[in-house]
Amino acid sequence: MSWLQSIRFYTIELSLIAALLAAIGFFGYIGYGLIDPAAANPNFSGQQAMMHVAQQMGYGPRYTGSAGNTATGDWLIEELGQAGWSVYIQPFRVTTEETPARNIIAVRGQGPTVMLTTHYDSRLYADLDGAADRRTEPAPSANETASGVAVLVELARTLAIDETGREICLVFFDAGSNGGIPGWDADMGNRYFVEQLDALPRCGVPELVVLVDSVGDMDQEIPRPTGADEGLANAIWQVAETLGYDQWVNESAVEDTTQSNTNNPDSIQGNYFAALGIPTVEIRDPNYRHRGTQADTADKLSPESLQRVGRTLEVWLEEGVNRN
DSSP states (O other), X not given: OOHHHHHHHHHHHHHHHHHHHHHHHHXXXXXXXXXXXXXXXXXXXXXXXXXXXXXXXXXXXXXXXXXXXXXXXHHHHHHHHHTTOEEEEEEEEETTTTEEEEEEEEEEESSSEEXXXXXXXXXXXXXTOSSGGGTTSOOOOIIIIIHHHHHHHHHHHHOOHHHHTSEEEEEEESSOSOTTSTTOOTTHHHHHHHHTGGGXXXXXXXXXXXXEESOOBTTOOEEOXXXXXXXXXXXXXXXXHHTTOTTXXXXXXXXXXXXXXXXXXXXXXXXXXXXXXOOEEEEEOTTOTTTTSXXXXXXXXXXHHHHHHHHHHHHHHHTTOOXX
16 A cells, blocks of 8 residues: 555544544534433422322222232332332231231431331221212322322432432331221321331431321412421421412411311321420321312312422422421
8 A cells, every 4th residue: 555545544534533523522512402401400390299199099099908009109119219219118017907018118318317208008988078878989099198109209309319418218108098997097107117116227217207298289278287396397387488388377377277187087197206206297288178088089189289398398408407
C-alpha cells in the first residue's frame, strides 16, 4: 500500500469514527432533553395515588383470608420492592379459625426511625349499611383502607429518603378492619406488630409514629386529634397550613369528633405505640359518612384529598422531620 493510499484509508477510518462519536453525542443530547430532571425525584401525585386506589379495588373484597387480600399483599410487596425498599413479611394468625394474616414492612434510609402506618384489609361485612340486605356483603372499603395504602405507596415512589436524614419504615397492617364483628377484634395486626417490636430486623425502635387512615374523602376534613403527641401534631399541621390546606383544621374548629371516633370501632388507635412512650399522631377524617357501608367506593374519593395528605407528609419528612 502506497503512502497516499494509507493516508486515504486512515482518513476514511477517522471520518467514520468522528461521525460515530458525533451521532452518539447528538442522541445523548436529545435523550437528555427528553428526560425531565425533576422526574428523578418527583413530588407526590394525587392522581397516581388514585391509581393505587383503583389497583386495590380491582382485587375485590380484601378482608383478611380472602383471595383479594392475598393479591393486595402481593402487589404491595412487588410495588415497594420495585421502588427500592427492603421489604419484610410478618406472618401471624387471627380468629379461632386461625385465619392467616401478614403485616408488610418496607424500610429505607439511615438514622433515627420514623414510622408511617396504615392497614390494607377491607371490612368483612358492610354492617353499617342502611339497607339490611346489604349488611352481610363485604364492604368495598375504598376510603377506609385503600386511601391510606395509596398515600403510603405513592410516598414510597416519591420520597427523597436522603433528605429526611432518617430510616423510614412504611408498615401495612393486616387484620385491622373488623372490629365489632363477632370473632374479630379491631387492629389485630397493629397489636401483633407492637408485641413483636423487639423481634423485628429493623424499625424496632421508632422515634415517631404517624398513622394514616381514611384520608381520601372528597369532602375531606382532617382535625388535629386531641390524643396525639402535641409537638408532633403541631409540626405536621403547621406544614399543612403553610401549604394552604384549609381542610387540615385545629381541634377547636371541629365539632363532635370524639363521638365520631367512638362510633367507629375500626379506627387505628395510636395508644398501642403511645403506651410505649413513642410520640404518635393519627391523620384521619373521622366524619366520613360511608364507613362500613356499600357506598364506600372510589367515586367518593378525590386525587386532591390524597394529594393534600401525601404532600404534607412528604414536605414534613424531607424538611427534616420537625417536632415542635
